[in-house]
Amino acid sequence: MISPSLPRNEITRMHFEENETTVGGAVPGWRFAVAAGILGWILDAFDFFVVVFLITELMGKFHVGKGAIVWSMTLTLAMRPIGALLFGALADKFGRKRPLIICVLYFSTVTMLSGLAPTYWIFLVMRLLYGLGMGGYWGIGASYAMESAPPRKRGLLSGIMQGGYPFGYLMAAVGMQTLAPAFGWKILFFVGSGVAVLIVILALVAPESAAWRRQHRPPMRKIFSTLFQHMGVFSYLLLLMTAMTCLSHGTQDLYPDFLKALPWMNGATVLGMKAGLGIPVIYNIGAIIGALMVGALSEKIGRRYAVMFALLLCLLAMPLWAFGGSVIAIVIGSYAMQTGVQGAFGVIPAHLNELAPDAIRGLFPGFVYQLGVLFASPALPLENMLRSKLGYSWALCSFELFVIVSLLLIFGFGPEKHGRSFMGDESPERQLAIQGK
Numbered sequence: 001m002i003s004p005s006l007p008r009n010e011i012t013r014m015h016f017e018e019n020e021t022t023v024g025g026a027v028p029g030w031r032f033a034v035a036a037g038i039l040g041w042i043l044d045a046f047d048f049f050v051v052v053f054l055i056t057e058l059m060g061k062f063h064v065g066k067g068a069i070v071w072s073m074t075l076t077l078a079m080r081p082i083g084a085l086l087f088g089a090l091a092d093k094f095g096r097k098r099p100l101i102i103c104v105l106y107f108s109t110v111t112m113l114s115g116l117a118p119t120y121w122i123f124l125v126m127r128l129l130y131g132l133g134m135g136g137y138w139g140i141g142a143s144y145a146m147e148s149a150p151p152r153k154r155g156l157l158s159g160i161m162q163g164g165y166p167f168g169y170l171m172a173a174v175g176m177q178t179l180a181p182a183f184g185w186k187i188l189f190f191v192g193s194g195v196a197v198l199i200v201i202l203a204l205v206a207p208e209s210a211a212w213r214r215q216h217r218p219p220m221r222k223i224f225s226t227l228f229q230h231m232g233v234f235s236y237l238l239l240l241m242t243a244m245t246c247l248s249h250g251t252q253d254l255y256p257d258f259l260k261a262l263p264w265m266n267g268a269t270v271l272g273m274k275a276g277l278g279i280p281v282i283y284n285i286g287a288i289i290g291a292l293m294v295g296a297l298s299e300k301i302g303r304r305y306a307v308m309f310a311l312l313l314c315l316l317a318m319p320l321w322a323f324g325g326s327v328i329a330i331v332i333g334s335y336a337m338q339t340g341v342q343g344a345f346g347v348i349p350a351h352l353n354e355l356a357p358d359a360i361r362g363l364f365p366g367f368v369y370q371l372g373v374l375f376a377s378p379a380l381p382l383e384n385m386l387r388s389k390l391g392y393s394w395a396l397c398s399f400e401l402f403v404i405v406s407l408l409l410i411f412g413f414g415p416e417k418h419g420r421s422f423m424g425d426e427s428p429e430r431q432l433a434i435q436g437k
Contacts, residue, residue, distance in 0.1 A: 028207065029205070029206055029207045030148040030149055030150070030206075030207070032202045032203075032205050032206035032207075033096075033144050033145060033148035033202075033203075033206040033207065033209070034145045034148055034149055034157055034160075034161075035202050035206075036100065036141070036144070036145075036199050036202040036203045036206055037100075037140075037141035037142060037144050037145035037161055038141075038145065038160055038161045038164045039164070039195060039198065039199050039202070040100070040103075040104050040137050040141045040199050041137065041138060041141055041161055041162070041164040041165060041168070042164040042165075042167050042168040042171070042195070043104070043108070043168065043192050043195045043196060043199065044107065044133075044134050044137050044138070044165075044168065045164065045165040045166070045167070045168025045169055045172075046168035046169075046171050046172050046175075046192055047107065047108070047111040047130065047134070047168075047189075047192055048073075048076065048130075048134060048168075049168060049169045049172040049173075049252075050172045050175070050176075050188040050189065051069070051072065051073055051076075051127070052073070052169075052172070052252075052253055052256060053172055053173065053176045053188075053256060053277075054176075054185055054188070055069045055070075055257060057185045058123070062119065062120035062123065063120075064120050066257075067381075067384070068120065070254075070380055070381065070384060071124075071381075072123065072124050072127045073127070073253060073380060074377050074378070074380055074381060075124065075127060075128045075131065076127045076128065076130055076131040076134065077131065077245075077249070077373050077374065077376070077377040078131065078373075078374050078377045079128050079129075079130075079131025079132050079134075079135060080131050080132075080134055080135025080370035080373045080374065081135055081367060081370035081371040081373065081374045082131075082132055082135065083103075083131065083132035083133055083134065083135030083136035083137075083370065084135040084136055084138070084139045084363070084366035084367040084369065084370035084371070085363065085367050086132065086136060087099050087102075087103050087135075087136030087137070087139065087140055087366070088136070088139045088140065088360075088362045088363030088364070088366045088367050089362075089363050090102075090362075091139070091140045091143065091144075091362030091363065092360050092361070092362040092363050095208050095209065095213075096140055096143060096144035096147070096208065096209045096362060097144075097203050097204075097206065097208055099136075099140055099362075100137070100140045100141060100144060100199075100203050101199075101200050101203050101204070103133055103136045103137045103140060104133075104137060104196050104199050104200065105196060105200065106132075106133045106136075107130055107132075107133025107134055107136075107137065108133075108192055108193055108196035110126055110129045110130045110133060111126075111130055111189055111192060112189055112190055112193060113126050114126040114127060114130065114189050115186045115187075115188075115189025115190055116189075135366070135370040135373070136366070138366050138369055138370070139362060139363065139364075139365055139366010139367065139369065139370070140362060140366065141161070142161060142349040142352070142353060142365055142366065142369075143209070143353055143356075143361045143362050143365060143366070144209055145157060145161055145349070146158065146349055146350060146353040147209040147210070147211040147353075147361065148206070148207070148209055148210075152299070154299070154350045155295050155296055155297075155298040155299035155303075155306075155347070155350055156292065156295050156296045156299065157295075157350075158295045158298070158346060158347060158348070158349040158350035158351075159291040159292045159293070159294060159295020159296060159298075159343075159346035159347070160291070160292060160295070161349050162291050162295070162342065162345045162346045162347075162348055162349055163287070163288040163290075163291030163292055163295075163342065163346060165248075165287075165342070165345070166284040166287030166288050166291070166338065166342050167284065167288055169252065169280065169284045169287070170280070170281055170284035170285065170287075170288070172188065173277050173280040173281050173284065174281060175187075175188050175191065176188070176277055177273050177274075177277050177278075179191060211358070211361070229357075230357050230364070233355055233415070234364070234368055236410075236414060236415070237352060237355065237368045237372075238368050238371055238372055238375070239372075239410060240372070240407075240410050240411070240414065241348075241352075241368055241369050241371070241372025241373070242372040242375040242376045243372075243376075243403055243406050243407045243410060244344070244345060244348065244372065244407065245372050245373045245375075245376035245379070246376045246379045246399075246400075246403045247314070247341055247344065247345075247400065247403050247404065247407060248341055248342070248345055249373075249376065249379055249380065250379050250380075250383060250396070250399055250400055250403060251314075251321075251337055251338065251341050251396070251400055252338075252341075253380055254380060254383055254384065254387075254396070255280070255334070255396075256276060256277075256280055258392045258393075258396065259275065259276045259279060259280075259330070260276050261392050262330075264325075264326075264327075265327070268327050270282065270327065270331065275327055279327075279330060279331055279334055282331055282334070282335055283331075283334035283335045283337070283338040284338065285335075286334075286335040286336065286338045286339040286342075287338035287339060287341065287342035288342070289339060290310065290313075290338065290339035290340060290341070290342045290343030290346065291342045291343060291345065291346030292346065293343060293346075294306050294307070294309065294310045294343030294344065294346050294347060295343075295346035295347055295350070297309070298346075298347045298350065298351075302416060303347050303350065303351040303354070303416045304411045304412070304414060304416050306343075306347050307344045307347050307351075307407075307411050308408055308411050308412065309343075310339075310340045310341075310343035310344035310347075311340065311344055311404050311407055311408055311411075312340075312408075313336060313339060313340035313343065314336075314337055314340035314341060314344075314400070314404050315401075315404055316336065317333050317334075317336035317337040317339075317340060318333075318337065318397060318400065318401065319333070320332050320333025320334075320336070321333035321334050321336070321337040321396075322393045322394075322396050322397040323393050323397070344407070348369070349365075351416060352364075352365035352368065352369060353365050354416070354417040355415065355416070355417055379399070382399065383395050383396065383399055386398065386399060
């Protein structure tokens with residue numbers, strides 16, 4: 001935001017600079033910035049979900065139980081807010097591009113080291129360190145993409161970016177079916193390095209965020225103090241993101257293992273693949289479509305109502321998703337469930353960035369997002385515990401029913417700033433009017 005105390009000629013200069021470097025609210029070359037943000041989130045998801053599909057293989061390699069591998073996933077999720085805080089602060093201080101490049105190179109390197117780990121404890125440390133990069137990337141990538149994109153396309157691009165998460169999940173499932181049999185399952189920890197190089201190239205040729213350039217470069221202590229000055233909206237969004245993470249990870253992370261536990265699933269095939277791999281491919285296609293459709297819908301009916309529409313779809317899908325007694329029933333239920341889950345999540349990048357304070361948009365959305373992940377990190381062990389008491393179907397159903405009803409209330413009574421400008425709350429002309437000039 002331009003300070004009212006700036007001289008008239010300085011305000012005019014910034015006004016002309018903005019008009020010359022933006023088209024429809026977006027800087028020329030904004031597509032490179034958006035592409036870097038989207039591809040990075042796809043890679044981030046792929047590197048996380050390979051562990052979901054490799055639970056059995058990792059148990060055999062390290063001679064540990066299922067709980068130990070699930071715990072490594074929990075630690076990854078728990079470390080994400082620390083990464084968001086670290087890389088987000090760097091993004092508000094030094095811009096979006098350089099921290100984004102550093103982050104993607106970091107988490108790609110740690111992922112490769114995970115595949116080389118000789119013992120469970122080294123693997124656990126690598127997954128813990130990976131969580132820092134996974135947490136850091138979303139905040140930078142989302143703010144970079146949302147600030148660079150034209151405002152009228154923000155909802156759709158928000159859906160595309162968040163749709164990158166199920167797309168990474170889908171690619172992990174495809175990799176298990178194609179690359180792992182040919183080259184061994186460890187290859188899945190290495191194939192993402194080429195994508196990381198592409199992301200670096202895109203970021204290097206992309207322009208820096210114009211919204212970030214308009215902000216002063218405050219010292220680190222000022223960045224963190226600004227965070228504490230907005231604790232009201234931060235607390236609300238923390239509650240929202242905790243529940244959203246329970247919705248997403250609670251329906252995704254253990255579901256491939258749930259499919260393996262269905263006795264009639266043995267020998268079944270879907271799309272020419274084993275059902276345990278083919279079904280995730282199908283429901284992640286639904287997730288991508290849902291993210292795009294609900295993200296675009298949020299431009300017409302607002303962020304909150306679009307999310308609530310997606311949550312109602314989740315409720316309708318739940319009986320078949322958890323209790324379907326055939327392959328076709330599970331396919332339909334899981335497809336509809338993930339269409340709703342990621343449809344709701346497709347609105348989140350735009351929604352969080354629109355509610356974030358201008359001066360800390362690199363830190364605020366990513367930190368609240370990943371802190372919500374931390375608060376929700378016991379969800380997987382809780383579902384695993386409920387499974388032993390209620391059975392897999394009732395464990396998944398009861399947990400997610402509570403989460404969805406909670407989210408309907410959170411969004412129903414919450415705020416939104418649909419279409420908010422990221423270039424400051426007041427135009428240069430308005431600033432001049434305030435000064436009476």
